[in-house]
Amino acid sequence: MDVRLINPFINATINVLETMAFVTVNAGKPYLKKDNVAVGDVSGVLGLTGVANGTISVTFEESCILTIVSNMFGETMNSLNSEIADAVxxxxxxxxGQARRELEESGKQFKAAIPSVITGKDHSIIHYTEGPKIAIPFNTDHGDFTIEVCFER
Amino acid sequence: MDTSIKILIVDDFATMRRILKNILKQLGFKNLVEADDGTTAWDVLEGQTIDLIISDWNMPKMTGLELLKKVRASDSHKRIPFLMVTAEAQKQNVIEAVQAGVSNYVVKPFTAEAISDKLEKILK
Structure with missing residues (x-):
C-alpha cells in the first residue's frame, strides 16, 4: 500500500474534529492491525474507489464520541443511540471528503460511498479489500479513537 | 440580513441538519424547514414558499446537484438562492455546481462564521 495515502486521513481527522467538535486531538504512532476487532464502541466505515480501492473506518470509545457529539450539538449526550450513530x-x-481533497492535490482521485455505522463492544470491522490495515490511534482529553485505512496491495 | 425568510435545510444526516439549525437559530433565523434528500426537498418546494435552500450534495434518491438543476430548470423556483454545504469539494464538483447555478458553496467541516459569511453574501 502507498503510505502517502495515510497522511491525508490523519490531517482530515484532526481538522474535522477540531473544527466541528472543538476538541484537541493528538495522533499516535500508526501500526499494522492484524485482526478485525474494533478498538472502541462505535465505528463508521466507508468504501473508496479510484486510483486504489479501499476502505476507511473511524472507531470511537463511548466517552470520546459522547463528548464529541455533545460539543457538536451544544447539548449533553448520555448514551450511544441513533443520534450518535448518525453523527459518526x-x-x-x-x-x-477532506482527505480526498488533499489526495486530489497530489493527483489521486477517489470517489466515496455512503458510510455505514456499526455499534457494540468488540464489534468487527470488515474492510472490503485485501491489503494491510494501517491503524492510527488518537487521544483526546475525553477518550480515544482509532482510524483504520486499508487499500488493496 | 433578513432573518424572517424561510430556509429549507436538505441533508440525509440528521446530525448536519441539527448543526445547521443551531447555527441558523443563533443567527436569528426562525423559519426553518428540513428534508432528508432531494426528493423530499422538492415536495417541500412544491408545497410552500421557500426563500433559501441549504443543501448537501451526496444524498440518496436525489443528490444536491440534481436538486439544484431541477430548481434552476423550474419557472417557479429558479430564483431561489441555493447554498451547497458539502464534503464533496473536489475541483470537478465545484465546477459542476457553479455551472448548474449554485449561489455559493461551503465545504465541510465548517465554522458558524463560514455559514454566516456565505449567507450575508447571498442575502445582501
Whole structure:
C-alpha cells in the first residue's frame, strides 16, 4: 500500500474534529492491525474507489464520541443511540471528503460511498479489500479513537 | 440580513441538519424547514414558499446537484438562492455546481462564521 495515502486521513481527522467538535486531538504512532476487532464502541466505515480501492473506518470509545457529539450539538449526550450513530456516519463522511481533497492535490482521485455505522463492544470491522490495515490511534482529553485505512496491495 | 425568510435545510444526516439549525437559530433565523434528500426537498418546494435552500450534495434518491438543476430548470423556483454545504469539494464538483447555478458553496467541516459569511453574501 502507498503510505502517502495515510497522511491525508490523519490531517482530515484532526481538522474535522477540531473544527466541528472543538476538541484537541493528538495522533499516535500508526501500526499494522492484524485482526478485525474494533478498538472502541462505535465505528463508521466507508468504501473508496479510484486510483486504489479501499476502505476507511473511524472507531470511537463511548466517552470520546459522547463528548464529541455533545460539543457538536451544544447539548449533553448520555448514551450511544441513533443520534450518535448518525453523527459518526457524518464525521466519517467529512473525514473522507477532506482527505480526498488533499489526495486530489497530489493527483489521486477517489470517489466515496455512503458510510455505514456499526455499534457494540468488540464489534468487527470488515474492510472490503485485501491489503494491510494501517491503524492510527488518537487521544483526546475525553477518550480515544482509532482510524483504520486499508487499500488493496 | 433578513432573518424572517424561510430556509429549507436538505441533508440525509440528521446530525448536519441539527448543526445547521443551531447555527441558523443563533443567527436569528426562525423559519426553518428540513428534508432528508432531494426528493423530499422538492415536495417541500412544491408545497410552500421557500426563500433559501441549504443543501448537501451526496444524498440518496436525489443528490444536491440534481436538486439544484431541477430548481434552476423550474419557472417557479429558479430564483431561489441555493447554498451547497458539502464534503464533496473536489475541483470537478465545484465546477459542476457553479455551472448548474449554485449561489455559493461551503465545504465541510465548517465554522458558524463560514455559514454566516456565505449567507450575508447571498442575502445582501
Amino acid at each position: 456516519g457524518e464525521l466519517t463522511n467529512m473525514i473522507s
